[in-house]
Amino acid sequence: MTRPNPRFIDASSQFSAGHCLAVIRRQKDGVTRSELCELAGVSRSDVSDRVRDLVEHGYITVQARRPSTGGRPADVLRLNSDRGVVLGATLGSTSLRVVAIDMAGVVLAENSHEVKLTTPIASRLKAMHSLLRSTLEQAGTGTRELMAIGIAAPGSVVPDISAGRWPLVEVCRQSHDYFAARYDAPIMVEHDACAAAFAESRHPRRKVADLLFLDVDASIQSALVRGGRIHRGTHRLGINLEHVMVAADVDVACACGNVGCVGAVAAGATLVERASRADRPVKTVRDLARLAAAGDRAVNGLLDDAGRTIGGVVANAVRLLSPQAVVLGGELALSSPALIAGVRDVVHDQVSAQVRVAGAAFGPRAGVFGASLLALESSLAPAAVNLRLAAGEGGARAARRAV
Ligand SMILES: [Zn+2]
Structure with missing residues (x-):
């Protein structure tokens, strides 16, 4: 040593x-x-x-x-942007995405792979490993060092105080351990909404320090970037708007045990059920998104209502947090201008027309870019650089090898 x-x-x-x-x-x-x-x-x-x-x-x-x-x-x-390469990846519910960036954050290679909702986590990780390796090859790493891998994983975040680190849900833990055993590089696992929020705050057209992000899909995930950093909160739970209660015509039970949470009233899983009851041919959020994009009036009416309901929660969050921008991502929001317009109308009516409300500028790639940028920031943080130098690593282009 x-x-x-x-x-x-x-x-x-x-x-x-x-x-x-x-x-x-x-x-x-x-x-x-x-x-x-x-x-x-x-x-x-x-x-x-x-x-x-x-x-x-x-x-x-x-x-x-x-x-x-x-x-x-x-x-x-x-x-020296050519010194190393950083990989970012997202374990989405229906797709896997991987990107390779250089030290300046420039994209070198990018790939995605469709998976089924029912694909087990073990198969997803194996497919992701293959995608990471092919992306690394395409990036033409040569003598570049693999500096870090950032993984954005889905799921509600639960506290894990005993770990003494950021709270990992089981899928995050599995992802970390799987890749740590296969790559000679630090592995960072991040909640996908946090990763997407971070990327959106750094988008060249946006570049804001305070940004509220909502991922509207089957459920509603949220994240806050404050002062350019992901807001974690005391127990590292970040912010969670999904379980904010809203007024609704009928009582809707939420998985958390309460009734009337916005995630139960206005997210994709409930909307699919409602559209199906209205005889629309939908079984999944993707079906709902497809019909919305095709101009289905009944579906767009549902999404407009959902946008307004979510908008009420966002308006209160804006009052409390005063972000420079509110960004909506997730398959349902990105395929539905009606939903985004509903949120924007309520925020502008109730709070201020000065607050920017828009769809994710990176679209469905926000999570994967965020994962790579967070891993890059982590690997070039002063303490990380000093430790690497102290350990004598990374000298004269010592390439790390993916095994
Ligand atoms: Zn709830």
Whole structure:
């Protein structure tokens, strides 16, 4: 085992190599050593040491000189986007998606695979493993290091205090253990609504720090990005709008044991049942989405009502949380302009027309992009970079091998 080099893990150091990399990453056009000193408020010698470490381990490159303005030209330091690859994946109810991105978050390869609702988790994981490997090959990783894998998994989040980590439902735990046994890279598992919310907050057309996200499908999942980070809350449960009670004409029992939760009144599972009772040919949320897209008036009427009911809950959430944007994802919302319009109308009527309410800009790929971006952020966090350097890993393009 390589002995950790204390130079990289000095806790008292305010400007470690990892922090230096974080400053360089933020400068999209690159940064000179002098600018780096100014941005970080440190001395030239501190910068020189850290830059040398980062260049040596492939995290940054020293690139073309800027045009001289009369003085001495200076080297420009940039993130080495080719150093590694990060994989993101979603275990959706009817599809598996995988994306490979470079260190700058640029997509290198992307794949998806349809599965049935009844496909067991073991078969899904096996199919996902195959998809991850083929995507990695297509990304042409070469000597790039596999830095991390982010998995977005579905399901209601339940607390797991004993684990002392983020709360994993069983599917999350299984996913983590399955891939951790097969890949020589850190595995992060995230709730799919949180992953999608994170991606949407970073979308080039949006770029907001505070965003409320709802995934409207068979159920309603929700997530909040606050100050650019996923809001976890005291027990790491995040936010859960699914079980907010709403007024309804009839009592609808919810799986949580209460009556009248918005998830029971206005989500896809209930809407499928109602459409079916109204003699519409639907058995699944996908059937409902197909009829909505084809302009079925009865189905669109149901979705408009559902949008207004969900809109009432969202309006209250907006009053409490004051997000810059409300984004709706999930198969049902994305296939139904009526549902999104219903939510938007209520929010604008009840709260403010200034609040942006829109469908997910990444569409059904929000979750997979979010999973990859979260894994990227985690692997390039200052502490992670410092630990990797201290362990002597990642030197001179040491490629991690997927087994
Ligand atoms: Zn409930």
